[in-house]
Amino acid sequence: MCGIALVLSGDCLVVAPSTAAAAEAAASGTPFSDEGKGVSVGELKEALRRRGPDSLGCHRFHLCADGTIVGATDGVDCDGGDKVGGGVGATELCFIGATLQLRGAEPVSQPLVAQSGSVLVYNGEIYGGINIANDQNDTQSLLSSLESCCCCDLHVADRDEAYPCRESVGKSVPRILSTIKGPWALIYWQADSKTLWFGRDAFGRRSLLVHWPTPDDSRFILSSVSPPSFSRNNSATKVSGLEAGADPDFSDHTKVCYWEELPCGIYSIHLKDLDNNAACTKEGCVVRKHDWTDSSLHTLIRWERKSTVPTVDGLISAMGSVDKGNHHLSSCFRNSREAEDSTSNGFEKRDLPSDICLSPAHRVLIALRESVMLRTNVNILYQGDLNKLEEAELAPIAILFSGGLDSMILPALLDQCLDSKWTIDLLNVSFDGQLAPDRVSSLAGLKELQRISPLRRWRLVEIDSNLANLKEESEHVMSLIYPSNTYMDLNIGVALWLAASGDGWVNGQDGDRYKHKSTSRVLLVGSGADEQCAGYGRHRTKYRVGGWVSLDEEMRLDVQRIWKRNMGRDDRCISDHGKEARFPFLDESVIRTLLEIPLWDIAKLDEPVGKGDKKILREVAKLLGLQEAAFLPKRAIQFGSRIARESNRKNFGSNRAANLASAGSVEVHKRNH
Incomplete structure (x- = not known):
């Protein structure tokens, strides 16, 4: 960065x-x-x-x-x-x-x-x-x-x-x-x-x-x-x-x-x-x-999908191949993990599965895994700096971690791409201690990662904060998110800025809780997953009102405006700590792969929340052995960390008053003046 x-x-x-x-x-x-x-x-x-x-x-x-x-x-x-x-x-x-x-x-x-x-x-x-x-x-x-x-x-x-x-x-x-x-x-x-x-x-x-x-x-x-x-x-x-x-x-x-x-x-x-x-x-x-x-x-850039509206033959073919495809995917993926070749730069390079495993979920898995591998190469120069650290500090890559679907897929893939000698830091921020939804899911997610990869050293860094004590920090984040200036932007920016600092607490194996500041300079972030895989509530609304075509149009709009709504703001907040944010879901090959897959294989919004939304990523999670994470509902960082609740109480008096005022779109400086 x-x-x-x-x-x-x-x-x-x-x-x-x-x-x-x-x-x-x-x-x-x-x-x-x-x-x-x-x-x-x-x-x-x-x-x-x-x-x-x-x-x-x-x-x-x-x-x-x-x-x-x-x-x-x-x-x-x-x-x-x-x-x-x-x-x-x-x-x-x-x-x-x-x-x-x-x-x-x-x-x-x-x-x-x-x-x-x-x-x-x-x-x-x-x-x-x-x-x-x-x-x-x-x-x-x-x-x-x-x-x-x-x-x-x-x-x-x-x-x-x-x-x-x-x-x-x-x-x-x-x-x-x-x-x-x-x-x-x-x-x-x-x-x-x-x-x-x-x-x-x-x-x-x-x-x-x-x-x-x-x-x-x-x-x-x-x-x-x-x-x-x-x-x-x-x-x-x-x-x-x-x-x-x-x-x-x-x-x-x-x-x-x-x-x-x-x-x-x-x-x-x-x-x-x-x-x-x-x-x-x-x-x-x-x-x-x-x-x-x-x-x-x-x-x-045009974000044109090859197949948007399903045909009867297409749906029958897709339904008939699910069980068979998943069986092939699981077995092929297991076989691919057996062929490892450790290279001098710290990667574990594994053979990709054979062409027999070409279901949509497997194609996305291959593209995502390659994307994570490209973004987590421990370069010669940086690896030399890491070798000077104490062994307990060896964590070159961290993940902004909520324990949700996207942030569970990333560490599971990183585990396959990064040499086993490195620790992986999982950075989780909360404004309600152990009670925030993202803290609860992060603790459950840690256990699931430890289950699928018990030899890896996973380190959950719990970053706790209180909005009432962040006056100077909030003013600083305002300068980072600018020209964005709504309460929603500020809440997201503060949460990202604190998480990227990596300054929190870790629960040791002996039960002791100790202070820790992550030294990872590269952070993996799940941005782009919801836009491309129909993860937002408004996607379900668009589908209910206008069907597949309306859903596709809304997703295209999200992807084409992500530069203005999200990426510049998020880049500025994370990099302010001398960290570099990397976005595996926005890799060109991942985007291309997702566009080549029929929309009905990406999402199935007739099904309940936690199942039909981001259907393709839930199948990827299952292939990675993440059975519990595969059913987690979408939860934005401002709500999962509970900073939005604290902000609403502080600036509007209550959540109800904030909702009536559409607090997320209110400009901060206008209300302050």
């Missing part, structure tokens, strides 16, 4: 001030300035440092009107204030990168600067699309690939259409980024073309916020997270800065917060046309959105 940011400022960013502001500036004789409510570079650094505690770097330079680069500086303290230098017409670009080092044989600090002068700050993991050896660093490998890209004007200016230069010169930046399998957000300065590229993956699994130029702050800013001082009271600002052509993600915006979630996609700002006589005004300096070039990725 890394924290990345860019501050772009200078004469090229001409902002048309409001009429009142212009009149006031004219009357005072003072030119309009961007020295208003702007966030400082220092504030960005402090916020990003929490995400990437291993190193913090900065690279600043000025692009003059004639296209030359001057005044390049590197280092943690390359602040130089927030003024633009470099002469008349100069544009300043300031890149910031904070790193949580998890991959590669040697530590790597960001920003990375190539010999060409190109600059990259990257936050993500590459699990496919670009070849990366086990001892290589993702960011270095990506920079190498980007440096081989064509930088001609045609590739920069348009939407990556087929140009003759591609075959002779190289791929385009959008084509490289479209091939990446895994979560990412990046900012890349392509020096040869004088183009700034930025964006985030198609499902928004890594946070990236954007500040569009306004009369109060005419800079263009990107950041993984908002500094605390700018998380509130910065809304309702009129947009009058960079335009984005006809792209629907940016059109028709009149008022926005200081920060917005950057919509998923690949964007560019082309600055090559600057000269001594013309600044890059808002008419000439536009943000362009580029198409994804990978056709298979388009299929996932």
Whole structure:
């Protein structure tokens, strides 16, 4: 996990001030300035440092009107204030990168600067699309690939259409980024073309916020997270800065917060046309959105299922194959566990079952297991750090653990992918001690995991809290969830933030309860399971009212808006502790596998809660030996931890009053004011 940011400022960013502001500036004789409510570079650094505690770097330079680069500086303290230098017409670009080092044989600090002068700050993991050896660093490998890209004007200016230069010169930046399998957000300065590229993956699994130029702050800013001082009271600002052509993600915006979630996609700002006589005004300096070039990725983004409405023949065939398929699945899965091959990086690599086991549940099991394996490789560099710890502390991977269906599947799969010498930490948060539903289910889940894998050292970390004692912490979490700002967002954010801290209590084998803080830097999270497998109550309502088609439409809507509703917020809350959240259910291959399976095999909402919802995952749980977890009902973290109940009592007086006020959608700052 890394924290990345860019501050772009200078004469090229001409902002048309409001009429009142212009009149006031004219009357005072003072030119309009961007020295208003702007966030400082220092504030960005402090916020990003929490995400990437291993190193913090900065690279600043000025692009003059004639296209030359001057005044390049590197280092943690390359602040130089927030003024633009470099002469008349100069544009300043300031890149910031904070790193949580998890991959590669040697530590790597960001920003990375190539010999060409190109600059990259990257936050993500590459699990496919670009070849990366086990001892290589993702960011270095990506920079190498980007440096081989064509930088001609045609590739920069348009939407990556087929140009003759591609075959002779190289791929385009959008084509490289479209091939990446895994979560990412990046900012890349392509020096040869004088183009700034930025964006985030198609499902928004890594946070990236954007500040569009306004009369109060005419800079263009990107950041993984908002500094605390700018998380509130910065809304309702009129947009009058960079335009984005006809792209629907940016059109028709009149008022926005200081920060917005950057919509998923690949964007560019082309600055090559600057000269001594013309600044890059808002008419000439536009943000362009580029198409994804990978056709298979388009299929996932559209989220089109092959079979939605069941036929009579299909249902009869499915019903007749359930028992037979489950028998084959269980036996094949048991056989696959017998063939183990321990590798040097800490994995236990097992043969996949034969082609005879191809029921829907087994296909999902294979995809999920591969996803967990890719995300839990104990890299050479990180493994060296772990070996310095006491044996009791050896827990490189933790799981945000409620004891529910999704969070039981993840540790069962992790147990098969991670060397048996490592402990697995299960992080559970409660606002009602041992009485919270998630605490009760986590204790039961621990026993079931111990039953299916008795040789593994499982460590349930019980993180207890009281909302009344979390005033400062809640204010800090408000800055992390921003621009989200409802009570539901805050409740979820606080619960995730506390759970990710790993700071709690463990019940020892001798019955003693001792304090423990998890050292795991990688956290597996079950995000995406409910959206893809019909786990929400509203899915059942949609199905009851409109049948299979209505259910499919609601699930598609959930997946396509997960970047805005969930992923950025959750990424910021978890990574604030210098931890990296990884989401196995949102792996591209898992999403593709689930879309290839008929909807009636994914869910059967005519059946009771705890049986028909997420039907496919319940079958996966049974294959893993999780007989009790296979029947657990869905319970959101804010309810399972009971933070929602405590929040309702504190802010609305009672649960009843909160329900009448639709408390989950109430904005925190509006009620406080």
